[in-house]
Amino acid sequence: MALIDLDKIIVRRTILGIRCPVCGGNLLVSEEKSVISKLTRIISLGTVRPEDYACETCKKRYILL
Ligand SMILES: [Zn+2]
Numbered sequence: 301m302a303l304i305d306l307d308k309i310i311v312r313r314t315i316l317g318i319r320c321p322v323c324g325g326n327l328l329v330s331e332e333k334s335v336i337s338k339l340t341r342i343i344s345l346g347t348v349r350p351e352d353y354a355c356e357t358c359k360k361r362y363i364l365l
Contacts, residue, residue, distance in 0.1 A: 325357030337363050
């Protein structure tokens with residue numbers, strides 16, 4: 301059984317109201333940009349602008365593409 305790092309979940313932008321898949325809490329925009337989102341932006345040459353979110357309730361971090 302593979303371990304899944306829930307701190308690195310990538311959520312695809314499909315709906316406007318985004319909820320934490322783990323606890324259903326509100327996701328808040330995180331000011332602090334993660335290394336993954338910076339790398340994604342660099343690799344995609346700026347065409348993908350990932351946004352960092354943090355769950356209000358369980359504090360898990362998410363990257364929305
Ligand atoms: Zn949560």
